[in-house]
Amino acid sequence: MLASLRASVLSLARDKALLVWALAFPIIMTLIFMGMFSGIQDAYTTVGSTLGVVRDKNYSAAMGLDETIQAISDPASSDRICDVAYYESAADAEAAANAAVVDAYLTVDAGGAPQLHVTNASLSENGTLPTSVLAEVLDTYQHTRAAVEKVAATRPELLATGEAIGAFTESAVQTVRLTATKNPPSPDARYYYALLAMAAGMGATAAMESVRRLLPTAGPLGARQSLAAVPRWRMLVGALLGAWLCEFACLLVAVLFMRGVAGVSFGSDTHGVVVALAASSLMACAAGALCGTAPRMETGMISGITCLLSLFTGLYGTSSQQLADAIEATAPALAHANPLWQTTNCFYALLYYDTPDAFLESVAALLIMALAFLALASFRMRRTSYDHL
Structure with a gap:
C-alpha cells in the first residue's frame, strides 16, 4: 500500500x-x-443621493420639515442619507434634476404636504433604493406631524412642557441592522x-x-x-x-x-x-x-x-x-x-x-x-x- x-x-x-x-x-x-x-458589493450598500429642496414660503411654514431635512443631511450624523441643495423655485429644482445635478427634489404644497419628485434618469442610474429611503423619511415625518397636530387639538396641555414633542421626535426614524445569518451575506x-x-x-x-x-x-x-x-x-x-x-x-x-x-x-x-x-x-x-x-x-x-x-x-x-x-x-x-x-x-x-x-x-x-x-x-x-x- x-x-x-x-x-x-x-x-x-x-x-x-x-x-x-x-x-x-x-x-x-x-x-x-x-x-x-x-x-x-456596492450594489448591496446604501446608495447616497443628492436632494434638491425648494425653499419657499410653503416649505418654511411646514412644521419640523426643515429640521428633518437637516438631520438626514448632516455630515456628522450617522443618520445621514443624502446631500441637500436648496433652490428658490420648483422650476430651478426641476431644471437641476433634468441636468442630473440632483437625483430628486422636494416641494411643499399649499397644505403643507411634502412632495418628492424623481426623474427616470435618476432611477436608471441609482436604482430605487435612495428614493425609497427618502420616501420613508417623508412618510414618517408626515405621520409624526399629524400625531402632534392631533394632540395639540385634543390635549394641548401635553405640549406645554415640550415633553410630548420630544416623545414624538426622539428616535422617530431609526435604522436597525438585523442579522439573520452568522456572517453578513456575501x-x-x-x-x-x-x-x-x-x-x-x-x-x-x-x-x-x-x-x-x-x-x-x-x-x-x-x-x-x-x-x-x-x-x-x-x-x-x-x-x-x-x-x-x-x-x-x-x-x-x-x-x-x-x-x-x-x-x-x-x-x-x-x-x-x-x-x-x-x-x-x-x-x-x-x-x-x-x-x-x-x-x-x-x-x-x-x-x-x-x-x-x-x-x-x-x-x-x-x-x-x-x-x-x-x-x-x-x-x-x-x-x-x-x-x-x-x-x-x-x-x-x-x-x-x-x-x-x-x-x-x-x-x-x-x-x-x-x-x-x-x-x-x-x-x-x-x-x-x-x-x-
Whole structure:
C-alpha cells in the first residue's frame, strides 16, 4: 500500500493535468471573478443621493420639515442619507434634476404636504433604493406631524412642557441592522464555493489516472502488478490516498489564495474549512478511482460530468442559481444527490449557519458517497485479471 501511495504521489506531482485543474484552474477563475465582481458589493450598500429642496414660503411654514431635512443631511450624523441643495423655485429644482445635478427634489404644497419628485434618469442610474429611503423619511415625518397636530387639538396641555414633542421626535426614524445569518451575506461567495466544488470534481482525473496505472491493460507494469501477491484493494487504497493527498494540497492552496487575495469569506471555523476540503477531495478521488476501473472512460468524460453537475450548484450565473434553487425546493433529494452541491453546501453552512448540523450532514453525505465509490471501485478491481482482459 505504501509503495502504491508513494508511486501515486510521485507520478501525480509530475502530472500537468492535476496542476491545471486542481490548482491553476481555480486560481485563474478567482482572478476572473475578482474582475467581474469588483463592484458587486456596492450594489448591496446604501446608495447616497443628492436632494434638491425648494425653499419657499410653503416649505418654511411646514412644521419640523426643515429640521428633518437637516438631520438626514448632516455630515456628522450617522443618520445621514443624502446631500441637500436648496433652490428658490420648483422650476430651478426641476431644471437641476433634468441636468442630473440632483437625483430628486422636494416641494411643499399649499397644505403643507411634502412632495418628492424623481426623474427616470435618476432611477436608471441609482436604482430605487435612495428614493425609497427618502420616501420613508417623508412618510414618517408626515405621520409624526399629524400625531402632534392631533394632540395639540385634543390635549394641548401635553405640549406645554415640550415633553410630548420630544416623545414624538426622539428616535422617530431609526435604522436597525438585523442579522439573520452568522456572517453578513456575501453575494459573490456562491460563485467561489461552486468553483471549489468544480475544481474538486475536475481533480477526479488524478485518481482515475493513478488507478488506471494499476490495471493490466496499462502495459507491462500494470500486468506485473495484477499478478503480484498484494491484494488489489491495497493497491487501490494506496493509489487513492496518493491522489487524495495531492488534490487536497492543491485545493488548500486555492482556498488560501481566495481568502488572502480575493477576500472570500469562509467564516471563522478554519478547521471546518479543512474538513470540508478533505471530504470533498476524498469523494472526488473515490469517484475518479471508480472511473479508472472502466477501461473506456476518458478524462474528457469526467470533465463533462463535472461541468454538468456544476450547473446545479449555481456556478454559471443567475439562471443557473435559479435552476439550482428550484430543484432544491421541489426535489431536494435530487439536489442532495449531487456531490458538488454537497461540497458547496459545506462552505455555505460554515459561513451562514449558527449550528454545525447542516455542515455535518453535508460532510457525512460526502463521506458516504466516497465509501460507496471506493467499494464499487474495489469490487471492479477484484474482477479484473490479466488473463481475462
